[in-house]
Amino acid sequence: MHAVVSVLVEILLVIGLSRLVGLGFRWINQPLVIGEIVAGIMLGPSLFGWVAPDLWVVLFPAETVPFLNVLSQIGLIFFMFLIGLELDPKYLKGNLNTAILTSNVSILVPFTLASILSLILYPLISNASVSFTAFALFLGSAMSITAFPVLARIITENNLQSTRLGTLALTCAAVDDVTAWCLLAVAIAVTRTNSMMGALPTILESIVYITLMLTLGRWGGRKLAQFYRRKGRLTQLLLAIIYMTVVASALITEFIGIHLIFGAFLVGAALPKEPGLVRELAQKTEDFVLIFLLPIFFAYSGLRTEIGLLNRPELWLLSLAVLAVAIAGKYVGTYFAARTSGIEKREAAALGWLMNTRGLTELIVLNIGLSLGVISPVLFTMLVIMALVTTFMTSPLLEWTYPKKLIRLNVVEPEEAAQLEPTYRILVPVANPRTQKKLLQVAAELAGLEKQPAAIYPLSLVELEEDYLFESTPVEAERSIRQRRTRIEELIQTLEPPEIRSSMYPVVRVTNDVARETAAIAQMERADLILLGWHRSVMSSNRLGGRVGQILTTIPVDVAVFVDRPQNRLESLLVPYSGSLHDDLALELALRLLMNGETRRLSVLRVTQKPQEGEFSFEFRKLMEQLDPNLRDRIDIQLVVAADPLQAAIDASKTADLTLAGTSSAWGIERQTLGRYTDELAMRCHSSLLITRRYSRMTSHLSSVLTTSAQPSTPNP
Amino acid sequence: MSHFSLKSLTFYGVAIGSVTLLFNAITAYGNTNLKAQPAIDGNYSLEGKILPGCLKSQAVKLIVLQSGVYLNGAIVPTEQATKTPSPRREKPTLMGRFHNGELSLSGTLPNLPACASVPERELKIEGRVVKDILQGQIQLNSPATPFQSQRQKPSIEQSH
Numbered sequence: 001m002h003a004v005v006s007v008l009v010e011i012l013l014v015i016g017l018s019r020l021v022g023l024g025f026r027w028i029n030q031p032l033v034i035g036e037i038v039a040g041i042m043l044g045p046s047l048f049g050w051v052a053p054d055l056w057v058v059l060f061p062a063e064t065v066p067f068l069n070v071l072s073q074i075g076l077i078f079f080m081f082l083i084g085l086e087l088d089p090k091y092l093k094g095n096l097n098t099a100i101l102t103s104n105v106s107i108l109v110p111f112t113l114a115s116i117l118s119l120i121l122y123p124l125i126s127n128a129s130v131s132f133t134a135f136a137l138f139l140g141s142a143m144s145i146t147a148f149p150v151l152a153r154i155i156t157e158n159n160l161q162s163t164r165l166g167t168l169a170l171t172c173a174a175v176d177d178v179t180a181w182c183l184l185a186v187a188i189a190v191t192r193t194n195s196m197m198g199a200l201p202t203i204l205e206s207i208v209y210i211t212l213m214l215t216l217g218r219w220g221g222r223k224l225a226q227f228y229r230r231k232g233r234l235t236q237l238l239l240a241i242i243y244m245t246v247v248a249s250a251l252i253t254e255f256i257g258i259h260l261i262f263g264a265f266l267v268g269a270a271l272p273k274e275p276g277l278v279r280e281l282a283q284k285t286e287d288f289v290l291i292f293l294l295p296i297f298f299a300y301s302g303l304r305t306e307i308g309l310l311n312r313p314e315l316w317l318l319s320l321a322v323l324a325v326a327i328a329g330k331y332v333g334t335y336f337a338a339r340t341s342g343i344e345k346r347e348a349a350a351l352g353w354l355m356n357t358r359g360l361t362e363l364i365v366l367n368i369g370l371s372l373g374v375i376s377p378v379l380f381t382m383l384v385i386m387a388l389v390t391t392f393m394t395s396p397l398l399e400w401t402y403p404k405k406l407i408r409l410n411v412v413e414p415e416e417a418a419q420l421e422p423t424y425r426i427l428v429p430v431a432n433p434r435t436q437k438k439l440l441q442v443a444a445e446l447a448g449l450e451k452q453p454a455a456i457y458p459l460s461l462v463e464l465e466e467d468y469l470f471e472s473t474p475v476e477a478e479r480s481i482r483q484r485r486t487r488i489e490e491l492i493q494t495l496e497p498p499e500i501r502s503s504m505y506p507v508v509r510v511t512n513d514v515a516r517e518t519a520a521i522a523q524m525e526r527a528d529l530i531l532l533g534w535h536r537s538v539m540s541s542n543r544l545g546g547r548v549g550q551i552l553t554t555i556p557v558d559v560a561v562f563v564d565r566p567q568n569r570l571e572s573l574l575v576p577y578s579g580s581l582h583d584d585l586a587l588e589l590a591l592r593l594l595m596n597g598e599t600r601r602l603s604v605l606r607v608t609q610k611p612q613e614g615e616f617s618f619e620f621r622k623l624m625e626q627l628d629p630n631l632r633d634r635i636d637i638q639l640v641v642a643a644d645p646l647q648a649a650i651d652a653s654k655t656a657d658l659t660l661a662g663t664s665s666a667w668g669i670e671r672q673t674l675g676r677y678t679d680e681l682a683m684r685c686h687s688s689l690l691i692t693r694r695y696s697r698m699t700s701h702l703s704s705v706l707t708t709s710a711q712p713s714t715p716n717p
Numbered sequence: 718m719s720h721f722s723l724k725s726l727t728f729y730g731v732a733i734g735s736v737t738l739l740f741n742a743i744t745a746y747g748n749t750n751l752k753a754q755p756a757i758d759g760n761y762s763l764e765g766k767i768l769p770g771c772l773k774s775q776a777v778k779l780i781v782l783q784s785g786v787y788l789n790g791a792i793v794p795t796e797q798a799t800k801t802p803s804p805r806r807e808k809p810t811l812m813g814r815f816h817n818g819e820l821s822l823s824g825t826l827p828n829l830p831a832c833a834s835v836p837e838r839e840l841k842i843e844g845r846v847v848k849d850i851l852q853g854q855i856q857l858n859s860p861a862t863p864f865q866s867q868r869q870k871p872s873i874e875q876s877h
Contacts, residue, residue, distance in 0.1 A: 053808060097725070104729060108736045115743045122747060125785035127756040132747035136740070309782075309789060311812060378784035 006064045007071075011296065013059065017043060018295040026512070031150050033360050034391055040298030041384070046307035060303065072300040075293025076364060077264040081246045082286055083149055084268020085278055086473050087174055098341040099171035105337035106172065106355050107144045107179050110329025114143035117325050121318065125379050131194050137187040138374045141180055142366060142383055143326050147359035147391065148177040153472050154357065154394060157464065159509050161474035165347050165402065169354045170474060172334070177361065181265065184365055185258040191374050192257055202257035209256060210266065213249070217270040220245075225274040234280040242267075242281065259368055282470035301367050301384070309378050319382040326386050327393075330356045350402035357394045362387035422455035422503075424448075424701070427527040427557075429459045429518055430488065431547075436533055437491060438564050442690075443531050444500045445570060446560075446589060448596030455503055457525055458492070460484045461517055462510045477510050484508045515550040522557045528701060529589075530555060534563045534682065552663070556695055558585055563682045563689040567657065573602045574656035574687070576649035582662025585694040587620070588701040590660045591627070594634060604637045605652050607645040623702070646680060656687040663693045754815055757846045758783035761866040762795065768855065768862065779842070779851075779866070780809075781822075788813040790822050792840070811840065818845050820853065 018036040025035030042048060049056040118136040126135050151173045160166030185206055189199035227238060249263035271278070310316055331352040338348035366383050369375040375383070426443045430436045440458060447454035462480045464472050488506040495501055507525070511517035522530055535548040552559055575590045577583050587604070594602050624632065642648040653659045661681055682689055761779040768777075776795040781788060789809035811824030822842045841861075844853015849868040854861035 050808070101725075101728075104732065108732055112736055112739060115740050119743065119747060119751065122753055123751050123785070125787065126753040127783065127785060128753045129756055130753065132751055132753075133744045136744055136747060140740075308809075309784065311789070312787065315787065376784040377782075378787065 007067045014299040040302030044302035068300045072297035078289045080261040080265040081268040084265040102337040103172040103175035106334040109333030110143040111140040113329040114140040134191040141183040145180045146176045147361040148173045150359035156477045205256045213266045221271045228277045353397040358387045359391040424454040425527045427457045427530045459507045464512045519555045530559045559693045561691040565688045569657045574659045576605045580664040585692040586660035586662045602635045606639045653686045660690045760869040
């Protein structure tokens with residue numbers, strides 16, 4: 001009983017810390033799984049055991065280690081099954097020549113370099129119970145691995161999956177992965193029998209088994225798929241059969257002499273990729289495996305990682321050598337192979353860095369090696385460090401060689417070319433395409449699409465909440481993107497009048513940080529304005545909270561938040577004016593609306609508490625002079641002295657269709673210390689409300705409409 | 718499909734062939750000329766009576782952790798030494814090398830309460846390991862004392 005209690009306590013620690021550290025790594029834009037691996041290492045002798053050894057021994061006693069081992073093996077089996085499941089032959093389409101060449105070279109080069117490195121490492125850190133052949137083979141396969149799952153996620157998060165670079169990288173990684181696993185199988189067979197010749201029967205048996213799986217197994221898989229289609233869903237019976245097959249296959253490969261994981265991987269790979277079946281299967285299996293079992297594997301691995309063993313400068317030098325060989329092998333090999341295939345320098349470099357990712361798959365390989373005794377704890381630790389460093393470098397280096405701006409130019413999907421260069425651009429984040437038609441209509445009115453070439457970019461961001469799940473794989477991400485795009489297109493088709501529809505250019509992307517991505521897209525598209533809907537949330541009633549608040553606070557573009565009321569008229573506009581620069585923006589937008597709607601009327605309410613301040617600024621008066629006289633006729637300016645400007649504004653809004661106000665304290669909308677905005681006016685305003693926040697004084701929202709209103713009486717600006 | 722063209726096939730054939738040849742050459746060289754050190758890691762019991770200084774009259778074990786040529790070690794009371802190498806509760810405080818049968822370790826003794834009061838606790842062990850028997854000299858602020866001990870192999874780790 002005592003052991004079970006200890007194990008459960010350990011599991012609590014492991015899962016808790018994994019999530020925490022994982023989130024930390026997410027925050028610095030690294031894959032979640034690296035955080036989990038680091039959490040596992042932190043729980044071992046490298047950190048926890050070193051800093052508080054007595055507490056550590058109490059929490060991680062030796063007798064619990066075998067239990068952790070069993071749990072982690074089960075986790076690994078099902079994880080490898082999921083990996084096999086994800087390996088869609090779709091990835092192997094296109095670029096096949098280049099992919100095969102690149103992936104072959106990206107295995108041959110590191111393998112060769114690793115074999116040469118073994119000549120140095122073997123006499124220093126191995127012991128005589130391991131033959132040189134086994135050692136060299138093992139080191140070779142460890143260096144040749146590319147982590148396909150981590151790579152696939154990095155590609156999805158960078159929205160590369162439909163680009164040429166992305167598809168090429170995925171194909172190469174898939175081919176690489178399979179080849180490296182085969183190499184590993186051979187290495188394991190050779191280690192167990194300690195000679196190449198002795199491994200031959202094992203290798204032959206494996207080939208037989210693989211062929212069996214890919215023929216009979218597929219046949220069985222097709223029957224399962226038929227059963228699934230007939231039932232319409234994944235029944236528990238079907239799931240039970242599949243799980244039992246996974247475990248049985250794992251056992252078979254274990255008996256053959258290669259490792260458990262191969263059998264599980266084969267089942268995943270052999271299953272026919274019936275989309276519904278694969279998705280349901282993945283969703284049902286992954287939560288428990290990724291959240292519960294896999295972190296236990298990382299903790300088990302972490303317990304065997306002892307950074308403290310690298311206590312000599314020579315050992316650190318050797319680690320550097322290992323790292324250098326690993327990086328050189330993969331990057332150089334891939335780069336030159338890609339260049340030879342005619343890929344341009346930048347893409348080849350990016351491909352090289354992508355293939356350098358070793359992450360999780362490497363850890364699996366290393367743990368097998370350590371258990372078999374092929375590598376010693378010191379070499380294990382060195383290689384773990386290598387795996388972490390190479391994976392850690394991937395995202396920043398990818399950004400450096402292949403910045404996001406260039407990705408747009410290489411997108412495989414066709415881009416609609418605007419007839420004329422738009423003079424005004426509005427970015428409209430559409431969180432829920434079904435309910436934000438009004439937002440797009442308001443955007444259309446602001447842009448004045450009937451009068452000048454403007455562009456509206458409805459933006460829909462597919463948010464990847466959890467890294468590493470099936471939904472983050474490129475195939476699934478593409479599916480989500482297509483779905484969103486269809487919904488937005490449908491929404492656009494419902495807009496009136498029909499002429500405005502052609503000025504809408506939807507943008508759909510995958511991201512894990514909505515505010516950051518929105519800012520990036522706003523800058524890429526050179527948006528003049530971002531128009532958002534208000535924040536609806538179960539947790540707070542603040543209309544300017546959540547994402548809206550984040551965007552208001554951080555984005556370096558002018559922002560307007562639309563708080564709608566159930567009415568559709570946009571005829572009478574009200575601008576309560578307190579003189580702040582945000583109010584200036586409100587005024588400019590109101591003027592745009594005025595110009596774009598012949599019958600609209602604007603009422604400007606200058607509210608002050610003291611009569612002397614009731615002047616309009618110089619810029620305001622100059623602006624008024626520039627306007628067309630018939631426009632000026634539709635503007636009614638009032639000066640009101642009131643003790644409570646907010647109340648005056650609210651009263652005035654009773655007779656307006658749309659109120660436009662800046663984020664100033666006068667209207668009870670101001671930014672507080674933590675970036676939250678208060679939303680007094682938003683709550684009490686009688687009409688629909690457009691809250692404006694100006695970022696830069698430079699952006700003029702009127703230049704595009706002023707220059708097109710050709711009036712001889714207008715003085716030259 | 719062009720990746721099955723003669724040119725590509727010859728390229729792959731040559732590439733894979735040469736790597737295989739190179740690998741065979743390397744392993745042939747490695748197997749004959751390179752020797753790794755035999756495994757000597759494990760626990761070595763030290764009889765208290767013959768030990769110098771504060772180690773006298775204590776039943777202690779010398780734990781040796783080996784990674785090829787590099788050694789780490791610790792001296793712990795016998796009851797504390799576990800059979801499985803990890804998780805270790807004793808921090809390795811000794812460092813040394815092992816080459817061609819010659820072993821040398823040196824370091825401190827924080828794990829033993831009896832030695833806590835001794836100001837200098839610089840321990841040196843030098844010896845030879847032949848067929849699982851360690852024969853050598855142990856020195857602790859005093860002239861070196863010879864000793865001999867039988868290696869207790871670490872219990873076989875769970876394979877996987």
